[in-house]
């Protein structure tokens with residue numbers, strides 16, 4: 203009787219250890235392992251998400267094809283990185299002159315709780331007029347971020363306040379919706395503008 | 411007896427005054443190119459940037475900042491990891507060795523102004539006091555530029 207119980211414990215122990223080892227493998231080497239940093243957004247035709255722009259229109263990836271597009275994620279309660287990215291982009295657009303009118307520029311919030319349609323409208327109004335702000339429900343934003351392979355995380359500061367960690371790169375897409383490349387946070391105009399122009403000119407090669 | 415006491419007190423006062431005057435370090439700190447961005451309302455945190463230069467010959471340590479525009483002003487550092495994810499964290503004391511300049515600039519160190527007490531209006535300015543570990547304080551007037559400003563001159 204006693205031996206039987208010991209055996210039961212033994213079997214249970216081995217099962218538990220095996221399970222722990224399996225979970226470890228799954229997360230480190232197996233299918234559950236974090237993907238390497240060269241993860242990049244899907245092409246627009248392969249994306250599926252619904253959001254609302256700062257004018258209240260329903261939008262999705264389909265409204266972006268036909269022109270080259272620049273997309274980045276952020277939030278309006280962000281004091282440092284986001285206004286800097288927005289003003290960097292505004293300066294790139296300014297440098298490109300009229301050509302920048304042929305470009306979609308989309309700012310998607312990772313903080314939909316505070317970044318309502320009205321909050322987005324007010325915020326983007328301070329930057330280049332080409333910049334559109336997109337928001338949605340928590341679920342909609344989660345789906346969209348996943349399509350772009352963007353990560354974000356709410357981080358509590360003191361009190362009830364919080365800030366957001368988030369992917370800060372600017373993604374470029376060709377007119378046919380194919381991913382063209384990324385501009386890393388705080389890249390200089392000298393390297394950023396040629397990347398944007400490349401995404402735009404690749405468009406002209408497609409229809410011929 | 412009373413005389414002796416007064417003399418001792420006087421001597422002490424002189425020593426205190428003398429040592430305060432000879433606090434070396436923070437009196438040789440120069441703040442340059444300070445600027446900040448206008449805020450939208452008061453619910454979002456504000457931000458300010460500047461260069462802090464130690465022109466003296468002893469190291470100084472910045473302990474903290476204070477200003478009447480914000481309840482909780484803190485020095486933060488933004489960092490971006492190899493996955494392109496940006497995050498912010500409060501930094502502790504900052505040592506500035508002689509001849510060195512610590513730069514608060516977009517995407518790096520910044521004065522984060524949490525709990526804004528009033529709207530930061532473009533064209534106006536506000537004062538910030540930097541406190542150093544030698545007991546010295548340096549006040550700086552910070553101009554408020556556009557929300558889309560990219561540096562002290564724009």
Ligand SMILES: [Cu+2]
Pocket residue numbers: 281282486487498499520522
């Ligand atoms: Cu900060």
